[in-house]
Amino acid sequence: MTQTANAAILKEIKAHYGLDGTLDLLYGEYTQNYHFKTSNAQDFLVKLGPENAAQDTAKFEQELLLYLTQKHSGIKVPVPIETKTGESHCTIALNSGQHSLRIISWIPGKLWSAVNPHTKQLRYELGKASGGLLEALQSFNADACSLNPKWELNKADWCQDELHNFNTAERQLLAFFLDRYKADKAAYQKLRKQWIHNDLNDNNILVDIKKEQINGLIDFGDASYGQTINEIAVCSAYLISGFPDPLDTLNPFLQGVHEVFPLQEEELQHLYTLIGMRLVLSAVHGKINALAEPDNQYLQISQKAVWENLKLWSAIHPRFAHYSFRKACGYDAHPQTQAFKTWANQQQRSFDEIFPTTSFKAAQHLDLSVSSLWIGTQKEFNDLELFEFKIDRLQAKNPDKIIAGGYQEPRPLYTDPAYDTVGNYGAQSRTVHLGVDFWLPANTPVHSLHAGEVVIAVNDQGNKEYGGLVVLKHKEEDLEFYTLYGHLIPETALAHQVGDTIAAGGLVGMLGAAHENGSWSPHLHYQFMLDLLDYTDDFPGVCYAHQRGIWRDLCPDPNLFFKDPELNGDEKNQSDELLKKRKEVLGYSMSLSYDSPLHIVRGQGVYLVDSWGRKYIDTVNNVAHVGHEHPQVVEAAQKQMAALNTNTRYLHKNVIKFAEDLLKTFPKELCVVHFVNSGSEANELAVRMTEAVTGSRHMLVSESGYHGNTRTCVDLSHYKFARKGGYEPPATTHVFPIPDAFRGNHRGAEAGLAYAEDLGRKIEVIESQGIRLGGLLLESVLSCGGQIPLPPNFLKAAYKEVRAAGGLCIADEVQVGMGRLGDSFWGFQQYDVVPDIVTIGKPLGNGHPVAAVVCTAEVASAFNNGMEYFNTFGGNPVSAAIGSAVLAVIEQEDLMQNAQSVGDQLLSGLRALQKEYPIIADVRGKGFFLGFELCDSNLKPLTAQAKYLANRMKYYGFLMSVDGPDDNVIKIKPPMVFSPHNAEQLLHYLEKILNEDPMYP
C-alpha cells in the first residue's frame, strides 16, 4: 500500500471511528491487516477487505466476533469496534475499487508460529482455549454460508480430482487419507455440527510466553459450519509440526479441549483421518498455488512442513492414534477394555491349565523392575547362564510355586538398540512389560485357556525378540481378543498355520531354550490384547513408559484370570511418597536437584535410570568415575565384602596394593598415603598435617573455593561461609581473590602472575601481623567456583610465595583428579608443580566412600609425633579392593584418552555454539572437566537462563549442573565413559535449547 492509501485509510478511520493514529502493515492473506496505534497509545487491528469483495464476509465475521465477545465474556477473541454510527464496518474507495474497512481490538502476544518451545503446558492451554471457543460457538446461529468452502473438511472430496498434479509417492500418501475419508464418510456426516473457526493454524494463535497462556485466537475469515471435531483436527494438523512423536504432542491439547468441552467417543474415531485430511487440503492448496506461482519460494517452504507432517502422521497406526486420543480425553484407550475386565474378572483359572505338565496353583513373584536388587548389574542380567541358575535356585526354594511376574513392570533388561528411538523427550527406550512372564524350563508344553484361531505363527528371530511366537484370536461372548505366546521352540510355533483353530486347553507350543527363543532364559511371555493393530509377525511386548496408560488398556492384566496376589505387580510411582517422607526424616538443609526431583534407582555406565526405566545421561557425576555400577568395581566390592572387612590394624594385602597402585600415579616426592572416607575428611587431615609441620593453622584459600562439610572445611570454604546462611570465618582463614582470568580482577594472558603477586601481598599482610602461614589449600581447577582452570604461571608462582613464607602447599584434587583432565592424572600436573599434600575423594571409590591424603615423607614424619592416627573405616579391605579396581579400569579402558578426545570434541562443539549464540560468554576447561558461562553482552551473569537450560536438558534426558558464584556456569564432568555419541547428542540438545525463547528474556 502506498503512502496515499495509508493517508486515505487514516482519514476514513478518523471519519468513521473518530480515531487518530498511525498504521503499520502486517501479514495478511485475504484481508490486508494493519497495526493501528492511536494517538493516546491504544492498539487496534485494522482489516481492509480485498477489492470489490462481497461485503458480507466482513459483516459476517464482525457479527461472529460480536456474538462471541458479547455473549461469552472471557472468550479469547478480538472485540469488534463499531463505527460512530454503530456499523460493523465502513467502505473505502482505493485505486479503482471498493474495500471494506473494520477495526477490532488488538491482542498482544507472540504468534504460536514464532513461539519456541511449544511446551506441554502451552499445548494444554491451547486445548482449553479451543474447547472454550467451541463451547461458545455451539449456540451461534447464522444463515451465512461458510466463508471459504475450499478449506472445509466436510467438503474435501474435491481433492481427489487434484491428485494428478502429484508424483506417485505423493499421490499414494494423499490417497491413503482420502480413501479412509471416503470410507468413513457416512458415519462422519452424522457427527454433531456447529459453527467453527476452521483455521486455528499457528499464525492465528497469540501466546503470552511468560505466563504460558493463550492470549487470543484470531482471524475468523475461514469460519464455517461443519462437524465440531473439524476444529480440533485443523488445529492438531499444525500443532504436530516439529515434534517426533505427534500423538504425545497432541495429548495435552486434547486433554485441555476435553476438560472444557467434552469430545464424544464417536468424534474421536474420525480424528486421525481428519487430521490427515487437513494436511491433504494443505498439500493440495499448496500445489495449486505453486502451479500458479512457480517462483514463490515461501510456498515451497511451507509445503515442506506439510509433507513432513503427512509422512509422520501416515506412519502412525490409525487405531492406535484413536486409542491415544481416547486416553487423552479420559476414556479407556480401547472401547472394550471395561467389558473385557468385567468378563475376565468373573473367571477363575489356574496356572496349571496353561502348563498342564505342572501342578502350579500359586505364583512366586519375580521382581525384574528397574530397582530390582535380584537382577544385579547389566553384565549379570545379560549373562544367561547366571540368570537361569538364579531362576533355578528360586524355583528350588519355592517348589510349589510358579515363578512369574512382570505385568506393567518397568524393566532395565531391554538393552538391545531395537528398543530405542528418539521421541519428544529425546532418546527413549521401551521398558514397560505388557504381559506376564512365566519362568519354566525349556520344553515345557504351553496350552491355551481359551479356544482360538491362529493369527500369527512365526519364528521371530533376533536378539531379544520372541523366537517362536504364536498369537491366537478369541471370541467369547461379545468380546474379541488375542493371546500372545512368546519364546517358544520355533518348530512348535511353526507347526500351526494361520487360520488353524485351537480348542480350549489345546497345545500352543513348547518353551524354547535361549538359542531359539530370542536369547532369553527360558520362559513364556503371556499377553492379552484387545487389538492386533495389524501386526502379522510380531507384536510389542514392551512399551514406552509414557504410553503405558494406553497399553494397559489395550493389553489387560492376565492376572484378571488367576487373581494371584503375588502378581499384582503394576509398579506405582513412589516419587511423591518418597518426597513427603524425605521431608519428614532427613535433614532440613539438604537439597534435591531439579524443580521436579528424580527418583533414580539404577546406574549403568554413563546413565542414571529412574524407576520407569528412563535413562538420563549423567554429565554431573565425577564420582561414578569409571561409569555407574561398573561391573568390575561392583564385583571387587562384593567379593571382598563376603570375605573380610576390618580396619588397618591388621596386615592385609589389599590396602598395600591400593596404596602402591595409587602412588604409581604420583611424582616420586609424594610417597605416603593415609586412607580416609571422604574429601572433607581428607582436607581435615591435610590441615592437621600442615599444622604438625608448620605449627600454624593459618590457611590461604581462594574466594569461591570449596573443601568440604566439616567444621574446619567449612571455615576454609568461601563458597559456604560467604554465601546464604554463612558467617564471618575464623581469623585463621585468609581468602584471596578467585584467580579467574575471564571475569575476575585480572584478565588475559598475564593474569596468572598478577594473581600470584596479589597472593604474595596477602602473605605480606599476614606476616606483618606476626602470623606464620600454615599453607595454601587450593583446588587444582576451581569447581564450585565455576569450572575455573588456574591461569598459566599462577600456581607455580603462588607455591613459590607460600613456600618462601614457610607454608605447605595442598592440592585439593577431590573433584578434578584421577585422569579427568585427559592429559594428566592429577590437576596440579597441569601447572608444573609438586604439592606437599594432595587430597583425593569423589572418584576414588566410584561411589563407595573412600578418600585419601597423599603426602611427602617429610610431612608424614612430622605428623608422626607420637599421637596415633587411627581411622575406623579408612583403608579397610573392601574400600581398598574397590579403589584398586577403579584405578585398574581407568587404565584397562583407556579412559584418560577417552576424556581427552571426547573432551576436545565437546570443547570444539561448545566453541562452535559460542560463535552462534553469544549468550555463551566463555567456554573453558579440559578433558571431562568443562564449563560454559552464560552472560549478556555486558558480561552480566544470566542465572535464570542457566537454570532453565539445565532443567530443559533434563527434559531431553541429560543431567547437568549449574554452579559458580553467580550460578550461571553449566558444568560438564561426566563419568569417564562418556562417548563421542553422547557428546554429539549433548551438543545437539544444547543447541536446540539455545534457540528457545526463555533463553532470551
Ligand SMILES: Cc1ncc(COP(=O)(O)O)c(C=O)c1O
Ligand atoms: C573440591 C572439593 N573438596 C572437598 C570436597 C568434600 O568432599 P566430600 O563431600 O567427600 O566430603 C568436595 C565435595 O564436593 C569438593 O568439591
